[in-house]
Amino acid sequence: MSYADAALFEERLPDRFPKLVTLYEKAKRDFWDESTAIDWDQELTLSMEHRVALARLLSITYYGERAAMTIAGQLVALVPDEEAKQVLSCQVVEEAKHVGAFQRLLKKLDRVHPPSTFSRRLLVDIIETDEPTAKLAGMNLFVENIANHSFHALRDAVSDPLVRQVLDYVARDEKKHTAVAVLYLPSLLERLPPHKLAYLYAKQAKWLTLGMMMVKDGYKDAQILGVDLAGAGQRALKQHYKLREQMKTTRGLLDVPHFDKVIDKIVELLPRR
Numbered sequence: 001m002s003y004a005d006a007a008l009f010e011e012r013l014p015d016r017f018p019k020l021v022t023l024y025e026k027a028k029r030d031f032w033d034e035s036t037a038i039d040w041d042q043e044l045t046l047s048m049e050h051r052v053a054l055a056r057l058l059s060i061t062y063y064g065e066r067a068a069m070t071i072a073g074q075l076v077a078l079v080p081d082e083e084a085k086q087v088l089s090c091q092v093v094e095e096a097k098h099v100g101a102f103q104r105l106l107k108k109l110d111r112v113h114p115p116s117t118f119s120r121r122l123l124v125d126i127i128e129t130d131e132p133t134a135k136l137a138g139m140n141l142f143v144e145n146i147a148n149h150s151f152h153a154l155r156d157a158v159s160d161p162l163v164r165q166v167l168d169y170v171a172r173d174e175k176k177h178t179a180v181a182v183l184y185l186p187s188l189l190e191r192l193p194p195h196k197l198a199y200l201y202a203k204q205a206k207w208l209t210l211g212m213m214m215v216k217d218g219y220k221d222a223q224i225l226g227v228d229l230a231g232a233g234q235r236a237l238k239q240h241y242k243l244r245e246q247m248k249t250t251r252g253l254l255d256v257p258h259f260d261k262v263i264d265k266i267v268e269l270l271p272r273r
């Protein structure tokens with residue numbers, strides 16, 4: 001019997017992941033419609049310089065949301081457990097709404113700017129990875145956490161009501177997406193055969209480097225907007241360790257000691273405006 005047959009015609013009702021079921025119920029309760037929840041007719045209150053800088057940063061976010069929609073869809077097909085498939089199906093719809101929200105916001109701000117080299121390489125590599133454990137770690141634990149903290153840093157720096165409203169709605173969903181990693185990743189990590197651990201470590205090291213470079217690419221625009229990118233990086237790192245502490249195993253997850261010092265060093269080396 002093929003893997004698809006085994007999963008599709010399993011007669012036993014799923015009962016292994018009650019917390020994922022709770023998250024699935026929460027996701028359905030939280031559903032919002034980006035077309036109607038946000039007042040798109042309100043005028044932007046930003047200067048032209050700030051609008052363009054923000055459009056450049058949010059273009060990277062827009063590509064990230066597109067990738068997240070694709071990756072969540074891939075994971076629905078790839079993961080073996082029904083409760084995970086259900087909650088990831090909600091994530092597909094949530095990412096579709098984020099894509100829709102950023103389409104509208106970018107049009108109002110300025111336009112969609114091209115991706116940076118590193119954001120392109122990072123997102124393409126996660127999409128092309130066919131190992132579900134690595135894909136879930138890369139997107140839901142790693143990229144979603146960075147995105148969440150950059151949304152908060154942007155929200156603190158940009159006082160425009162429309163921009164804040166969009167970021168608030170989106171950030172509320174992204175929290176659920178890191179929760180999928182916390183609740184489900186340990187079970188996948190435990191089942192990962194030893195020969196795939198080296199692949200998982202290599203992927204994480206690559207994505208960590210590309211992720212850092214991607215954030216660095218946004219540094220100039222972040223400075224124009226007064227966004228505290230270094231602070232956001234340190235908060236993202238702290239949250240990453242908090243998420244790890246909530247997992248019953250971190251087998252296979254990369255740990256870089258003193259990574260906070262690496263972030264400080266990079267910021268020190270960046271030119272001041």
Ligand SMILES: [Fe+2]
Nearest residue numbers: 065068095098
């Ligand atoms: Fe998203």
Ligand SMILES: [Fe+2]
Nearest residue numbers: 068144174177
């Ligand atoms: Fe997300």
